[in-house]
Amino acid sequence: MSIFNFSLNKVSPQPVYEQYALQLRALIEREVLKEGEFLPSEFELASQWGVSRPTVRRVISELANDGFLIRRHGIGTSVLSNARRRTPAYHGVFEELQLDGRNPKTEVIGFARIDLSKENAISLELPVSSEVVRIQRTRSIDGVPLAILSNLIPVDISEKISRTDLQEHGLYELLDRAGHKPFSGTQKIGARTGSISERKRLSLELDKAVLTIDRITRDMHGRVIDLGNHVYRAERYFVEMAIGKENGGEFL
Amino acid sequence: MSIFNFSLNKVSPQPVYEQYALQLRALIEREVLKEGEFLPSEFELASQWGVSRPTVRRVISELANDGFLIRRHGIGTSVLSNARRRTPAYHGVFEELQLDGRNPKTEVIGFARIDLSKENAISLELPVSSEVVRIQRTRSIDGVPLAILSNLIPVDISEKISRTDLQEHGLYELLDRAGHKPFSGTQKIGARTGSISERKRLSLELDKAVLTIDRITRDMHGRVIDLGNHVYRAERYFVEMAIGKENGGEFL
DNA sequence: TAGTGGTCTAGACCACATT
DNA sequence: ATGTGGTCTAGACCACTAC
Numbered sequence: 001m002s003i004f005n006f007s008l009n010k011v012s013p014q015p016v017y018e019q020y021a022l023q024l025r026a027l028i029e030r031e032v033l034k035e036g037e038f039l040p041s042e043f044e045l046a047s048q049w050g051v052s053r054p055t056v057r058r059v060i061s062e063l064a065n066d067g068f069l070i071r072r073h074g075i076g077t078s079v080l081s082n083a084r085r086r087t088p089a090y091h092g093v094f095e096e097l098q099l100d101g102r103n104p105k106t107e108v109i110g111f112a113r114i115d116l117s118k119e120n121a122i123s124l125e126l127p128v129s130s131e132v133v134r135i136q137r138t139r140s141i142d143g144v145p146l147a148i149l150s151n152l153i154p155v156d157i158s159e160k161i162s163r164t165d166l167q168e169h170g171l172y173e174l175l176d177r178a179g180h181k182p183f184s185g186t187q188k189i190g191a192r193t194g195s196i197s198e199r200k201r202l203s204l205e206l207d208k209a210v211l212t213i214d215r216i217t218r219d220m221h222g223r224v225i226d227l228g229n230h231v232y233r234a235e236r237y238f239v240e241m242a243i244g245k246e247n248g249g250e251f252l
Numbered sequence: 253m254s255i256f257n258f259s260l261n262k263v264s265p266q267p268v269y270e271q272y273a274l275q276l277r278a279l280i281e282r283e284v285l286k287e288g289e290f291l292p293s294e295f296e297l298a299s300q301w302g303v304s305r306p307t308v309r310r311v312i313s314e315l316a317n318d319g320f321l322i323r324r325h326g327i328g329t330s331v332l333s334n335a336r337r338r339t340p341a342y343h344g345v346f347e348e349l350q351l352d353g354r355n356p357k358t359e360v361i362g363f364a365r366i367d368l369s370k371e372n373a374i375s376l377e378l379p380v381s382s383e384v385v386r387i388q389r390t391r392s393i394d395g396v397p398l399a400i401l402s403n404l405i406p407v408d409i410s411e412k413i414s415r416t417d418l419q420e421h422g423l424y425e426l427l428d429r430a431g432h433k434p435f436s437g438t439q440k441i442g443a444r445t446g447s448i449s450e451r452k453r454l455s456l457e458l459d460k461a462v463l464t465i466d467r468i469t470r471d472m473h474g475r476v477i478d479l480g481n482h483v484y485r486a487e488r489y490f491v492e493m494a495i496g497k498e499n500g501g502e503f504l
Numbered sequence: 505t506a507g508t509g510g511t512c513t514a515g516a517c518c519a520c521a522t523t
Numbered sequence: 524a525t526g527t528g529g530t531c532t533a534g535a536c537c538a539c540t541a542c
Contacts, residue, residue: 054533
């Protein structure tokens with residue numbers, strides 16, 4: 001009985017390649033299949049699984065794209081080490097990454113319609129006369145202020161979000177629920193010396209640095225649903241991310 | 253004569269799907285195919301191109317993955333707007349992005365073997381006794397200092413790189429040439445107040461902020477080939493990136 | 505030479521959205 | 524009912540790597 005004897009639900013709407021990919025992925029994650037180990041050839045897998053080779057290839061492609069497997073022409077398909085694996089990019093790491101046991105808190109310090117400045121109107125791609133809502137929040141951990149979050153959101157979307165929601169949930173989660181799932185966007189990460197009001201809010205010492213993140217978020221239809229300006233205490237926050245093939249390129 | 257009458261080089265080692273994908277992509281980028289416009293159905297394209305439907309699907313998949321096209325079941329395949337498009341993540345944006353007409357310069361201020369500190373040995377996954385080379389560079393634009401780049405590189409790799417190479421080319425380009433193509437990695441972006449020596453090197457005013465990028469780069473075999481610590485003048489540098497499905501997730 | 509993955513074909517059946 | 528994309532099959536030939 002091979003470890004590749006996977007189960008297949010033929011009535012499930014989940015496609016075959018997805019079912020097998022999930023099970024194969026689990027084998028790798030649980031290290032039943034260890035680093036460097038080779039998979040049976042595509043022909044063998046096709047016969048073992050009772051599917052065609054294109055389907056086997058699709059399964060393997062899924063995992064190869066996620067960096068779990070590497071295919072080498074003329075050699076075979078083997079398991080990549082954790083180190084070689086491209087972990088999914090992930091952002092917004094928090095101090096030493098440990099949220100467990102911490103006590104994060106969000107305070108909503110502003111939730112009101114504002115007049116749109118000309119430049120913000122352009123960024124949001126709205127007519128200058130449009131109304132937007134400015135949401136201002138502070139985030140703290142164990143009572144220590146961490147960040148000031150300021151977001152501009154079109155009025156019609158903001159109406160689906162309440163002030164109390166914001167204390168319990170992330171903005172993106174709420175936008176999603178409101179039917180505006182964040183889909184794409186751009187962000188700039190920069191640094192500067194904190195301003196007077198930022199120093200006050202973040203309990204910063206004089207002239208200490210802050211990390212800034214400015215982002216534009218769009219829903220699936222390309223509509224701008226959020227314009228965020230976030231300011232973090234630099235000593236307690238950094239952004240961590242995986243870098244892979246596409247987003248390589250040397251930094252200047 | 254349809255705009256989809258692409259050319260096909262049958263002797264080229266470049267696969268068919270890639271040749272067609274490139275030409276289709278060009279149509280979209282030049283806006284011959286405009287936002288919202290529909291492609292012929294996969295069957296029609298297969299017949300026009302003289303290839304099978306799976307090949308057509310592969311062509312379309314390439315562009316759909318890059319966010320140029322969107323496929324909707326039962327409806328068809330259409331061109332995404334620039335806004336909806338997920339532009340490839342790209343980092344290391346420079347002032348206002350304009351390198352054109354600028355005069356970037358790299359000065360190598362250090363290129364020597366050093367004793368490996370214990371913590372760096374662990375990061376590079378080398379025995380503590382191993383020797384590494386520390387490369388220190390400064391980058392400036394039009395005579396204005398922009399960044400201090402410090403990299404640790406295993407000795408055997410550094411031997412394939414010369415000091416003069418570094419003045420002309422990027423480190424990653426040189427690593428690539430040396431047979432250690434950067435493959436994956438992790439980086440942390442943070443901010444802090446510049447140290448005394450950094451203030452001097454970057455001509456920073458007292459207590460000005462710097463943006464820091466620390467990265468670990470690995471080659472295809474999972475070997476650590478670079479440990480970089482980069483410090484940028486915050487007023488003149490920021491990191492810009494696209495955010496998509498995978499690397500979404502709310503920032504804390 | 506044998507075995508591997510890479511590409512491609514020519515179909516089939518299905519689920520989905522529109523008419 | 525029609526046409527679309529989504530899945531899957533059962534082959535074929537090629538290019539690459541090892542032996």
